[in-house]
Amino acid sequence: MFLRPSHARTNDRAARVLAALLIPVLLGTPGCATKRMVERADREVYGIIREKTGEVPGMDPEFTIEQTLDESVLETLPKVEENDSGLGEGMRDERGWPVVSLEQALHLAVSRNRTYQGRKESLYLQALRLTLARHEFDPIFSGRGSASYNRTTRDVVTDSDFAAALKAYRQSVPELEALTNTPGALLRSYADLVEASGDLAGLNDPVTHIVDERSVDGQASVGISLLAAGGARIAVGLTSSFLRYLTGLPREQASSSLTAEITQPLLRGAGSAVTLEELTQAERDVLYALRDFTQYRKDFTVDVCSDYYNILQRREIIRNTWSGLQGFRQSVERQKAFVEEGLSRPADLGRLRQAQLENENGYTNAVRQYYQDLDRFKITLGLSTDTNLRLDDAELTALREGGLLHPKITSEDAVRVALEARLDLQNARDAAEDAERRLRVAENSLLPRLDLVGSASVKSVGNKDWDDLDFRRMVWNAGIDVDPVFDRKAIRNAYRSSVIGRESALRERSLAEDNVKLGVQASWRNLEQARQSHEIALESVHLSERRVEEQDLLAELGMATAQDQVDARNDLIKSQNSLTAAVIGHTVARLQFWKDMGILYIKKDGRWEEVTDHAAPTTE
Numbered sequence: 001m002f003l004r005p006s007h008a009r010t011n012d013r014a015a016r017v018l019a020a021l022l023i024p025v026l027l028g029t030p031g032c033a034t035k036r037m038v039e040r041a042d043r044e045v046y047g048i049i050r051e052k053t054g055e056v057p058g059m060d061p062e063f064t065i066e067q068t069l070d071e072s073v074l075e076t077l078p079k080v081e082e083n084d085s086g087l088g089e090g091m092r093d094e095r096g097w098p099v100v101s102l103e104q105a106l107h108l109a110v111s112r113n114r115t116y117q118g119r120k121e122s123l124y125l126q127a128l129r130l131t132l133a134r135h136e137f138d139p140i141f142s143g144r145g146s147a148s149y150n151r152t153t154r155d156v157v158t159d160s161d162f163a164a165a166l167k168a169y170r171q172s173v174p175e176l177e178a179l180t181n182t183p184g185a186l187l188r189s190y191a192d193l194v195e196a197s198g199d200l201a202g203l204n205d206p207v208t209h210i211v212d213e214r215s216v217d218g219q220a221s222v223g224i225s226l227l228a229a230g231g232a233r234i235a236v237g238l239t240s241s242f243l244r245y246l247t248g249l250p251r252e253q254a255s256s257s258l259t260a261e262i263t264q265p266l267l268r269g270a271g272s273a274v275t276l277e278e279l280t281q282a283e284r285d286v287l288y289a290l291r292d293f294t295q296y297r298k299d300f301t302v303d304v305c306s307d308y309y310n311i312l313q314r315r316e317i318i319r320n321t322w323s324g325l326q327g328f329r330q331s332v333e334r335q336k337a338f339v340e341e342g343l344s345r346p347a348d349l350g351r352l353r354q355a356q357l358e359n360e361n362g363y364t365n366a367v368r369q370y371y372q373d374l375d376r377f378k379i380t381l382g383l384s385t386d387t388n389l390r391l392d393d394a395e396l397t398a399l400r401e402g403g404l405l406h407p408k409i410t411s412e413d414a415v416r417v418a419l420e421a422r423l424d425l426q427n428a429r430d431a432a433e434d435a436e437r438r439l440r441v442a443e444n445s446l447l448p449r450l451d452l453v454g455s456a457s458v459k460s461v462g463n464k465d466w467d468d469l470d471f472r473r474m475v476w477n478a479g480i481d482v483d484p485v486f487d488r489k490a491i492r493n494a495y496r497s498s499v500i501g502r503e504s505a506l507r508e509r510s511l512a513e514d515n516v517k518l519g520v521q522a523s524w525r526n527l528e529q530a531r532q533s534h535e536i537a538l539e540s541v542h543l544s545e546r547r548v549e550e551q552d553l554l555a556e557l558g559m560a561t562a563q564d565q566v567d568a569r570n571d572l573i574k575s576q577n578s579l580t581a582a583v584i585g586h587t588v589a590r591l592q593f594w595k596d597m598g599i600l601y602i603k604k605d606g607r608w609e610e611v612t613d614h615a616a617p618t619t620e
Contacts, residue, residue: 045127048286056290056423058297058601065124067117069382073108074098080390087315088322090367097388102308102395105381106606109304110297112382119296126289133282140225147218156209163204166194217243231275232264256460258469263481267447277441284430291423297602298595304606305591307377309584312396314370316580321363324573327548328356331565334555352565359573399583405590406531407611411524414597418520419513421598428512435498435505442498445491449483516596523593530589534582541579544572 046063053061077098083091100108110116159167173188223237237259244252269275332352339349375385383389419425456476458469485491547568555565594600594611601609 041128041131044131045124048127048130049123049290052287052290055287056294057421059290059294060604062604063120063123065117065120067111069112074100074383074387074389077104084319084393086319086322088318088325088363088367090322090363091318092371094388094390097390099392100381100389101392102305103605103607105308105391106301106304108381108383109300110604110606113300113380114382116300119293123289123293127286130282130286133279137227137229137279141223142225143220143222145218145220148216150215150217152213152215154211154213156211157206158209160205160207163206166204169194212247214246215244216246217241227275229272229275230264231270231272232262234260234262236260254460256469257457258459259455259457261455262453264452265449266452266480267450268445268485269449271444273437274441274444277437280437281434284434288427288430291427294602295423297606298600301602301606301608302588302591302595302600304380306588307373307380308391309396309399309587311370311373311377311391312393313577313580313584314366314373315391315393316396317577318363318366318370320573320576320580321359321366324569325356325359325363327569328352328359331555331569332356355570359569396580396583399587404531404534404583404586405610406527406586407590407593411521414524414593415517415520417599418516418597422516422596423598425512425516425598428509432502432505432509435502439495439498439502442495446488446495448485449481451481452478453481454478520593520596523589523596527586527589527593530582530586534579534586537575537579537582540575541572544568544575548572 049063050061053059053063075098077100080094080097080099083094170188219239219241221237221239223235225233225235227233238256239259240254240256242252242254264270332349336349339346374389374391378385378387378389454477456474458471458474461468461470551565551568591600591608594608599611603609
């Protein structure tokens with residue numbers, strides 16, 4: 001079957017229309033598209049975070065939410081070679097367990113902790129929302145298409161063969177009259193007679209035929225819209241439709257229409273401040289989220305350090321309690337010998353024995369508390385509680401040998417630094433600015449709506465040339481669209497809420513400043529108290545050690561009382577534990593003090609940058 005040139009051209013056009021409809025569908029099929037979407041989102045979000053990192057001191061510019069959980073991370077750490085006999089018989093066999101330093105614990109925590117990962121993802125999602133807010137001001141393309149194959153039927157009424165023949169006879173009467181010289185009236189009367197006979201016989205009734213019609217049609221549209229910063233919205237669209245009948249006489253219909261519209265607010269919704277409000281708030285929300293996450297990193301590091309040192313303190317309590325228990329056991333044995341020789345009273349032996357039992361119970365509780373806190377710390381590190389590990393005792397030794405790093409800064413100077421450096425206070429101040437800006441936007445909403453509108457359209461020529469737009473017959477119009485907004489209660493309520501929101505934000509800013517002052521002053525006092533507690537604890541240990549030595553010497557001579565020996569031993573254990581607590585307490589208080597001042601900066605691996613006196617900010 002050969003197609004005529006016009007038909008071939010028609011089918012080419014139909015093919016182009018169908019291709020325009022199918023190509024977007026094919027491009028949207030799943031597969032590598034999902035991975036590509038994730039990569040694009042990550043690239044855009046990480047770009048936003050890097051863009052704003054410079055505004056947040058201490059924020060990691062290489063931020064990522066990718067989490068690598070290497071289960072073999074502990075295998076590369078040094079292992080325990082021998083058990084520490086100074087911890088007593090209640091401890092587990094730790095040989096072969098990995099030893100985790102404070103630096104390694106911080107690295108594990110920031111890379112594996114579940115809550116930390118959740119905070120990173122929250123920051124990512126906030127930046128992801130900003131990508132959509134920015135996209136609102138990009139040229140937005142749209143398109144859709146449809147195609148269908150149609151089958152329809154219709155009734156076609158035609159004359160019967162008898163009626164068709166009679167009709168042909170009537171049309172040939174003049175010719176028959178000329179050929180046969182028979183009067184036309186006679187020939188027509190014969191026709192009338194035959195028609196009457198056909199009516200009686202039902203031969204003249206019309207015949208109904210069912211006609212099957214098949215066709216294909218399609219429609220495609222593409223468009224682009226743009227929201228300008230001044231509030232104008234511009235939209236341009238092109239719509240094309242096509243219809244072709246496949247049965248009967250091939251015929252087709254095709255048309256296109258190009259339209260353009262613009263709407264420019266003149267009162268309500270006019271101006272960049274109103275139009276860009278959502279984008280402005282989204283931009284600032286990401287900045288707030290960055291500050292919150294940076295502040296969280298500081299809190300997280302201080303908490304991990306505090307937990308780490310507290311576990312080492314628990315371990316030291318075990319050591320001191322075990323050492324004291326051994327001393328009580330020696331005193332009991334010595335006192336038992338004195339009682340057997342009649343050199344001491346049995347009541348003194350009972351007093352020492354009672355103190356020994358109390359210390360044995362204290363030792364058992366200290367071991368239990370140590371392992372319970374260690375298991376809880378494993379969860380902080382993102383590890384299973386079944387994981388065997390030991391914290392590095394050298395960290396506590398380094399604290400003792402390094403002495404106290406006590407900052408030389410007055411509380412007044414510390415407060416002044418905090419008022420400038422605290423990230424949460426900056427958020428509170430910016431939130432007050434947001435409330436003021438939202439109030440101005442609410443004031444704009446009180447205005448009536450008055451928009452300048454315009455549109456233009458161009459259609460294709462004829463019913464077949466869908467790709468031939470006739471710009472000479474362009475139709476356009478321009479005018480205004482007015483809405484006085486008679487029902488203003490919702491607008492009134494929104495405006496009143498904005499006024500209250502501004503006042504509330506101002507109060508929150510003032511409260512935040514006072515809380516910063518209160519917190520810094522409290523941290524400064526806690527640090528001073530920690531320093532004094534360390535001095536007192538150090539002196540107390542020296543005194544307790546001398547008392548124990550004196551009581552041991554008196555006991556060997558049989559001159560010591562049980563009560564004095566018990567008190568000396570218990571005081572030595574308490575003073576040793578207090579000294580450990582004072583060293584750790586001062587270190588944690590110092591970190592807390594820097595954090596409350598807003599100048600504790602955390603590295604990518606979770607470690608902090610130590611603040612020295614010459615590096616501490618000044619207000620001069």
